[in-house]
Each structure stands twice: as C-alpha cells, then as structure tokens.
Amino acid sequence: MENRFTAGTLKMxxxxxxxxxxxxxxxxxCLGTAVAQSVVDGPAGRSVGVKxxxxxxxxxxxxxxxxxxxxxxxxxxxxxxxxxxxxxxxxITTLTDExxxxxxxxxxxxxxVDVSAPEDTLYIHYSGHGSQVQDLNGDExxxxxxxxxxxxxxxxxxxxxVDDELDVIFSKLRTRNAVIVLDSCHSGTATRSFDIRAxxxxxxxxxxxxxxxxxGTAKRGIRPLKDSRFIAIGAAADDEEALDGPIEGTFxxxxxxxxxxxxxxxxxxxxxxxxxxxxxQELARIQATFGRISMPEPQMEGPIEAFDRPLFALxxxxxxxTPSAASTTPVSPRVAWLDAEPSAGDEITLVNGSALxxxxxxxxxxxxxxxVSFAAGGxxxxxxxxxxxxxxxxxxxxxxxxxxxxxxxxxxLLPAPASMRVAIHMLDVPSxxxxxxxxxxxxxxxxxxxxxxxQPARFLIDMQGQSVRLxxxxxxxxxxxxxxxxxxxxxxVARIASRSSMAIELLTLDNPSSRxxxxxxxxxxxxxxxxxxxxxxxxxxxxxxxxxxxxxRSAGNSLQLDIDVNADSYITIVDVDSExxxxxxxxxxxxxxxxxxxxxxxxxxxxxxxxxxRSGNRAGFYxxxxxxxxxxxxxxxxxxxxxxxxAIRRRIDALQKQMRGAGADLSxxxxxxxxxxxxxxxxxxDKSPGDTDFSASTKPADWSATSVTIQIAD
Numbered sequence: 001m002e003n004r005f006t007a008g009t010l011k012m013x014x015x016x017x018x019x020x021x022x023x024x025x026x027x028x029x030c031l032g033t034a035v036a037q038s039v040v041d042g043p044a045g046r047s048v049g050v051k052x053x054x055x056x057x058x059x060x061x062x063x064x065x066x067x068x069x070x071x072x073x074x075x076x077x078x079x080x081x082x083x084x085x086x087x088x089x090x091x092i093t094t095l096t097d098e099x100x101x102x103x104x105x106x107x108x109x110x111x112x113v114d115v116s117a118p119e120d121t122l123y124i125h126y127s128g129h130g131s132q133v134q135d136l137n138g139d140e141x142x143x144x145x146x147x148x149x150x151x152x153x154x155x156x157x158x159x160x161x162v163d164d165e166l167d168v169i170f171s172k173l174r175t176r177n178a179v180i181v182l183d184s185c186h187s188g189t190a191t192r193s194f195d196i197r198a199x200x201x202x203x204x205x206x207x208x209x210x211x212x213x214x215x216g217t218a219k220r221g222i223r224p225l226k227d228s229r230f231i232a233i234g235a236a237a238d239d240e241e242a243l244d245g246p247i248e249g250t251f252x253x254x255x256x257x258x259x260x261x262x263x264x265x266x267x268x269x270x271x272x273x274x275x276x277x278x279x280x281q282e283l284a285r286i287q288a289t290f291g292r293i294s295m296p297e298p299q300m301e302g303p304i305e306a307f308d309r310p311l312f313a314l315x316x317x318x319x320x321x322t323p324s325a326a327s328t329t330p331v332s333p334r335v336a337w338l339d340a341e342p343s344a345g346d347e348i349t350l351v352n353g354s355a356l357x358x359x360x361x362x363x364x365x366x367x368x369x370x371x372v373s374f375a376a377g378g379x380x381x382x383x384x385x386x387x388x389x390x391x392x393x394x395x396x397x398x399x400x401x402x403x404x405x406x407x408x409x410x411x412x413l414l415p416a417p418a419s420m421r422v423a424i425h426m427l428d429v430p431s432x433x434x435x436x437x438x439x440x441x442x443x444x445x446x447x448x449x450x451x452x453x454x455q456p457a458r459f460l461i462d463m464q465g466q467s468v469r470l471x472x473x474x475x476x477x478x479x480x481x482x483x484x485x486x487x488x489x490x491x492x493v494a495r496i497a498s499r500s501s502m503a504i505e506l507l508t509l510d511n512p513s514s515r516x517x518x519x520x521x522x523x524x525x526x527x528x529x530x531x532x533x534x535x536x537x538x539x540x541x542x543x544x545x546x547x548x549x550x551x552x553r554s555a556g557n558s559l560q561l562d563i564d565v566n567a568d569s570y571i572t573i574v575d576v577d578s579e580x581x582x583x584x585x586x587x588x589x590x591x592x593x594x595x596x597x598x599x600x601x602x603x604x605x606x607x608x609x610x611x612x613x614r615s616g617n618r619a620g621f622y623x624x625x626x627x628x629x630x631x632x633x634x635x636x637x638x639x640x641x642x643x644x645x646x647a648i649r650r651r652i653d654a655l656q657k658q659m660r661g662a663g664a665d666l667s668x669x670x671x672x673x674x675x676x677x678x679x680x681x682x683x684x685x686d687k688s689p690g691d692t693d694f695s696a697s698t699k700p701a702d703w704s705a706t707s708v709t710i711q712i713a714d
Contacts, residue, residue: 049119049177051087051312053078054112056105058128060097063154064201069244069251070127071096072354073183075391076252076260077125079355084264084336085312087123100128102150102158106165113172121312122178122230127253129153130184130242131160133204136211148184149201159209170230178230179272179311183253185242195456196245196290196474199253231272231302231311240297246456247286248415249359249388258282264336264356264412265513266311272300273307277519281706288576288633288707289418289504290473333372333409335513340366340383340410346397348383350410353393358385361416363670364395365513365677369407374513376640376702379677380404382413398674412512413677414670418505421449422497425457427475429468436484437461437468444494458504459497470497503576505666506635506652509673509705516567516704518638523560523608545713547624553613559623559710560613561634564606567702569638570645571599573609574652576633583656584649585623585634592620598642625712632710639703647672648703676701 057074059067074094081087093108109124116122129149136145147160154160170180185200204210243254252260262278300307338358339351348366350358358364365379381401385393397404422445426434441461442448451457459479460471469481470493480496482489522542547557563571573586586609587599595618601607610619639645651669 049121050117051081051085051091051121051123052112052116053081053087053092053123054095054108054125055092056095056100056108056124056126056128058097058100058149058151060151061129061149061154062152064129064149065197067128067197067199067244068195068246069253069256070183070199072250073127073253073256073260074125075352075355076357077256079352080260080264080336081123083338084266084333086332097151100151102152102161105148105150105161106169109166110169113169116173116175116178118174118176120175120177122173122175123312124178124180125183125256126181127183127199127256129199129201130182131201131204133160133162133210134207136207137164144203147204148182154201154204157209159206160204162210173230176230176306177312180230180232181259183242183256185240195251196243199242199244231300231306233272233276233300245290248357248362250354250357254283254286255279258286261512265334268332269310271308272302272311275311276300284707284709285507285510288709289507334374334515335411337367337371337374337409337411338364340364340404340408341406342404342408343394346401348381348395348397348404348410349389350383350385350393350395352391353385354388354391356412357415358388358393358395358412359416360385360387360393363413363674364410365413366397366401366404366408366410369405369409371409374409374411376515377676377678380408382674382677383410384674385416401678414673415508415510415512417667417670418508421447422459423449423451423455423457424459424461424497425451425453425455427460427462427471429461429463433463433468433484440484440487440490441494441497444491445497448497468493503582503633506574506576506582507633507707509635509637509648509666509669511673511702511704514702514704516565516569516638516640516702518563518565518569518571518636518704518706520634520636520706520708521562522708522710523555523562542708542710543713544625544710546627553615553622553624555613557625558613559625559634561609561636561708562606563601563609563636565601565603565638567603567640569601569603569640570642571596571601571607571609572637572639572645572648572652574635574637576635581656582652584652587649588621590621592618595619599645625710627714632712634708634710635705636707637703637705639701641701644673644676644701644703673703676703 055074055077057070059070074096078092082089095104095108126148131147131149132144133147135143146163149160152158185198244251245254247257258279261282262275266275336356338353338356341349341351343349350364362385364383366381366383367374367379381404382398383395385395387394458473460475462469462471466483467481468484470479471477472479480493482493545557551557572584574582575585576582610622611617613622637648647669651666655666
C-alpha cells in the first residue's frame with residue numbers, strides 16, 4: 001500500500017479482514033477459566049472469604065474428535081490465578097482428559113458450590129466440546145438445550161451435561177462473587193485447517209437418554225439472570241464458533257488465551273467491563289494474525305451494577321479488611337510471572353514457561369526475587385527463549401544484562417516474532433497442477449515453505465475450477481487467486497503472501513505486562529451497548545466506504561479515531577492492509593504544528609484524530625478511503641516517552657521501504673524495545689517550539705499497542 005496524499009488528504013487503500021468467534025453463552029454459565037482459593041483475614045484475624053476454583057479441560061475424548069488446546073488452557077489459567085490473583089494451589093481442583101468424565105465433572109461442580117460460603121470468591125472454567133440436544137421441558141426458544149460433552153460422552157448410556165442440570169446446581173450458590181466461563185460452542189462453522197478446530201460436535205440424537213434424570217423446568221430468562229448470584233461472561237452467541245488452534249507456539253482455545261492475557265496484567269480493581277474490553281482487543285490481534293473472517297460477540301450477563309465492580313470483588317466486610325501499607329499480608333504481584341533460575345553461563349530457566357507462553361523467540365524481563373511491582377525499565381536482565389524442555393523454557397540473557405539470583409521472577413516483554421518463513425499447505429489440488437503451482441510461487445515468494453497437514457500453516461492453497469486460490473489459515477477467507485499461466489496475477493498473489501507475513505510480524509509487537517493502557521474506537525463504529533442485565537460488545541469491523549470525489553466527507557467514508565490512554569503518552573498510528581503493506585498514518589507531514597505535536601496526548605482525555613471531518617479542521621489532514629474494497633487493520637502504539645515512539649516510527653518507515661524488496665523484518669525494533677526494559681529510554685533530542693514533552697530525564701519507558709479493524713466497501 002502506498003501513501004497517496006492530495007490537498008492535505010491522506011488516502012488509504014482498503015484490505016481484507018477476518019471474523020471469528022470463540023465461546024458461547026450457556027444458560028446461566030459462560031466463559032471457561034480456573035478456580036483457586038485463598039483466605040482473606042478480617043478484623044481480629046477473622047476469615048472473611050476464600051478463593052476457590054475449578055478447572056476442566058478435555059483434549060482426549062473417548063468417542064468424539066479430540067482437541068489440542070484445552071489442557072493448556074487449564075494450566076495457563078492455573079498459573080495466572082496463583083501467580084497474579086493469590087489463589088492457593090492446594091485449593092484448585094483440576095480435571096483433565098480421563099479425569100473429566102460426566103460423573104466426575106458433576107461431582108466436582110456440585111462440591112465446589114456446596115462448600116462455598118457467602119464471602120467466598122468462585123471461579124469455574126471449562127475448555128472442551130459443547131453440543132446441543134432436543135429441549136424436553138420447553139424452556140428454550142430454539143427447541144434445543146445446550147450441553148457440555150464430558151470425556152466419556154457419546155459412549156454407551158453416557159449423556160451430555162445439559163444446561164438444565166447445571167442451572168439446578170448453580171441455583172444453590174451462596175456467594176455473589178462467582179464467575180462461570182465456558183470455552184466451547186454448540187453450533188460452529190467448520191474450518192478447513194488441520195490446526196484450527198471448532199470446539200463442538202453434532203447434536204446428540206439419543207433423545208431417550210435425556211427423558212429421565214434431567215431436572216430444572218423453570219424457564220430461564222431475564223428475571224433469573226437478574227437475580228443470579230454471579231457474573232456470566234460469554235464469548236459468543238449460540239451460532240458462533242469456539243476455536244482451538246496454535247498461538248505463539250502452543251495450542252489454546254482462542255478465547256481462553258485472550259482471557260488469560262487480560263487477567264495476567266489486569267489491575268487488582270479491574271471490573272468485568274474492563275476485562276471484557278481487554279479480551280476483545282486481544283481477539284482482534286489474533287484475528288488479524290490468522291486471517292479469520294469472523295469474530296465473536298462477547299457478552300456479559302448478571303446484575304448491571306456488578307459490571308463496574310472489581311471482578312474478584314470482596315464483600316463489604318472483606319473490603320474493609322484489605323491490607324494497609326503497614327500490613328504484613330503479602331502484596332499481590334502486579335502481573336503474572338514465572339520463576340527464573342540461573343543456569344550455566346548466560347543461560348536461564350523459566351520454570352513452567354509453557355503455561356505463560358514462553359515460546360522460543362519470546363523475550364522476558366527478569367526482576368529480583370520477591371518483586372511485585374515490576375516497574376517499567378527496572379528489570380535486571382532480558383532473556384530470549386531459545387528452546388522448550390518439557391514444560392520449562394530455556395533462555396539466554398542478552399548482552400549487558402546483569403547476573404540473576406536464584407528465585408528471580410520473569411514477566412512477558414515481547415511475544416515470539418512471527419517467522420519470516422511463509423508456510424503454505426496445499427489442499428485438494430490435482431497432482432498434475434501441484435508441481436506447476438509450487439514452481440510459480442517459489443519464483444516470487446522469498447522464504448516459502450511447503451508444509452504438511454499436521455504442521456502449522458500461514459496460508460492454504462486450493463483450486464476451484466482453473467483458478468488457484470490463496471486462503472487464510474482457516475481456509476475460509478480467499479485472499480487472492482490466479483490462473484496457471486497468468487504470471488502477472490501470480491505475482492500479485494505472491495505479494496499478498498509475502499507482505500502479509502511481514503504485517504503479522506508487526507502484530508507481534510505487543511507488551512503484555514505494560515501498565516499503559518490505550519483504547520481506540522472508530523467513530524463510525526457501533527459502541528458497546530448496555531441493557532438491563534446484559535452487556536453486548538460489537539466486535540464486527542467498523543463499516544466505511546470509499547469516498548467519491550464529489551461526495552461530502554463523513555464518518556462513513558473518512559476514518560476518525562477516538563483514542564484515550566491512562567497516562568500521558570505519544571501515539572503512533574500504523575495502517576496495515578490485507579496485502580501486508582503498511583505505513584505510519586500519525587504523526588504525519590500534513591498535521592498542523594499545534595495539533596498533538598509528536599503525537600502527544602494527555603491521560604484520561606478522549607482525543608479525536610483527526611479532530612473534525614469538516615473543512616479547515618485543526619488537524620490539517622483527513623484519512624479518506626479509496627478503492628479497492630477490503631479490510632484494514634490499524635495498529636495503535638502508545639509510549640510514555642518520545643524516544644520509544646520515534647524508534648517505532650523510524651523502523652516502520654524503513655520497513656515499508658524495504659518491503660518493496662525482500663528480507664525486511666522488525667528485529668531492530670524488537671531489540672530497541674527489549675533494551676528499554678533494563679535501562680529505560682529518556683528524551684535526548686532537541687525540542688521544536690510547541691512540542692509537548694512528557695518525559696523527565698529519569699522517567700522509564702513504557703509502551704503498549706492495540707488494534708482496530710475497518711471494512712471498506714466500494
């Protein structure tokens with residue numbers, strides 16, 4: 001994508017986007033998560049609350065196709081609940097694979113409900129298959145009950161666990177501090193990828209098994225949810241899909257992974273509404289990475305006043321017992337962390353690193369033993385993971401890092417970079433055409449690698465008639481096509497594959513442990529809507545269309561972003577189209593000097609960029625869309641210092657120029673961001689008149705990023 005400026009207007013090509021869904025609201029339950037337990041001491045040492053958790057994950061089923069990420073979901077949530085939220089490992093009940101039979105699942109759910117006291121916090125997670133069965137008591141509008149499929153489900157006389165059964169159990173809850181999550185689906189769209197699997201199986205037609213023993217005849221609906229004792233967070237609607245696939249080196253449920261990322265760095269007082277917002281942002285990043293054509297519509301149900309209370313809310317008496325600064329009660333760590341142990345030379349071991357995504361190539365900031373605040377720029381060392389050994393990860397300390405002590409703590413700094421290898425799997429292609437297609441694409445795609453069905457692929461190839469099609473990783477989104485013999489068309493398709501790989505690399509520039517939060521909305525998009533007991537997030541891309549020459553500029557044909565940050569920051573806005581082309585949209589050469597110089601924005605202030613779509617606006621530029629149709633991903637970076645922002649802009653500008661050739665990558669920028677974790681970056685450049693300077697000479701650097709998607713019609 002090239003910049004095309006005319007009369008102070010920045011025009012952008014459109015591109016193509018994806019949409020995927022992940023979990024499903026299940027009667028009174030939703031999301032899938034973990035359970036843990038800890039005691040909070042009140043006045044005179046009185047126990048006022050216990051954190052309890054139940055984690056269920058099933059990969060290996062007896063009678064239905066297996067999954068790959070459910071057990072990893074459980075291990076990840078367990079690590080986050082214990083390391084970040086103070087849940088005691090001894091009080092976490094875990095059921096996986098053969099341990100998650102129907103009888104054991106129902107017994108564990110019943111037990112945790114029965115032992116929970118009014119002051120307790122309860123967290124339940126299920127990762128696995130969901131399904132449906134004919135409704136026998138008339139409480140479902142569509143005539144189908146939703147079900148969970150236990151490990152021994154669909155064998156002999158073993159029936160699924162029906163939502164009516166769970167309703168009866170959860171109606172006995174005595175605590176209002178409960179969250180119930182399912183990462184499963186009941187009717188989803190199948191994918192064509194070996195790696196990406198839907199977490200659903202067909203409807204159970206053995207209806208006679210369900211005619212006895214199913215209780216709970218009261219209709220569910222608005223009133224029961226409003227009176228419920230818990231928040232129910234659902235990742236998708238009944239007709240959307242929960243997906244299981246490879247993310248940064250490990251298989252997970254896409255939704256659970258996003259939830260885990262949100263909870264790993266969430267503030268202690270984070271509300272369900274805020275957590276849901278973080279989940280949506282992470283889903284958008286995964287969406288762009290996989291080229292999905294669908295996204296879920298997360299929804300949250302329960303008492304409306306609970307949406308803005310802390311997710312793990314204590315009762316009033318427990319809140320009064322919150323430890324003071326002088327208390328001897330341990331302080332909860334700010335983010336989830338891994339034990340980091342020194343090895344020979346400059347090597348390091350991250351204990352159970354696979355649970356928090358310590359994949360080869362990822363970087364981790366290492367802090368002293370007992371660290372809880374994990375201040376930006378205060379790490380003793382940075383380690384890059386080189387390999388996995390069982391559940392542990394081995395890494396190498398970067399040059400200039402200080403030696404670390406036994407019992408050190410490491411937090412995520414940067415995910416593993418996207419491989420510059422363009423991995424492609426060929427689907428059903430006639431053998432006579434296969435070698436010709438390989439030869440054509442190998443001439444035009446640097447670093448192409450043909451992979452088998454059981455290996456992760458970034459793209460798929462199939463044939464429809466005489467047309468060779470390039471597909472996204474799930475096989476559902478057509479990115480481009482060409483006829484064998486049409487070299488020019490083949491070159492265009494090859495360019496899509498090459499540039500998309502580079503664009504995915506940009507999306508790996510993410511700082512999971514940042515204190516800095518940046519929120520971005522397209523002003524033409526639909527806002528999150530709140531109803532009496534339900535909060536529904538619209539995750540569909542904002543809908544715009546190309547602006548015609550004589551058409552008045554409006555929110556329907558010209559991009560305008562609403563941005564807010566929680567700390568004074570410098571904003572950098574980068575556009576990435578479906579062909580992988582990218583450029584820095586803001587700051588730009590057309591903006592007026594008094595309009596957010598250097599991209600500076602103030603904390604807690606909603607900023608419109610550009611400020612107006614009217615002629616003669618303060619910004620001095622517009623972002624008009626022009627053909628072709630498609631979807632753009634807009635990546636927004638925020639940094640607390642100008643030097644980091646400048647590094648991001650310069651590296652991306654250089655990358656855009658290199659993308660016209662071959663071998664471009666963002667390794668230099670990754671090195672810049674890694675170094676900032678141990679020394680901080682301070683402003684040293686001269687300032688121009690009118691520039692805003694948020695950086696003090698001793699202020700460490702912190703940065704964050706998020707994405708929005710825009711669908712462009714002709």
